[in-house]
Amino acid sequence: MKIVRVHLLISGLVQGVFFRHYTFEQAHQLGLTGWVRNLAGGQVETIIEGPKDKVDEMITWCQHGPQTAKVTNVDIQWETADGSFKTFDII
Helix, strand or coil, X not given: CCEEEEEEEEEEECCCCCHHHHHHHHHHHHCCEEEEEECCCCCXXXXXXXXXXXXXXXXXXXXXXXXXXEEEEEEEEEECCCCCCCCEEEC
C-alpha cells in the first residue's frame, strides 16, 4: 500500500465554523496522520499522510468541509511522504 502526503490550503468561510475539529475527526475515521491549523489570513492549512485512496477521500471532504463552512478553494500540493507523523493533530 503506497503512502502519500498532501499539503492543502483551504479558503473561504473556514474559520470559526469548527473546520479544524471536523477535519481532525474525519482524519481519525480514515486512519490518516498529519495536522491541521488556522492561518492568520483566514485559511485553514493541513498536511495529511496515509494510503492514497484515503487521502483522496480526505481531499474530497475538505472541498466542502462541515455544513457550517463555505469552501471557495482548495490548493493541493503533493509532497513526499516520510512517515514522520504518528497521529493527526490540531495545532
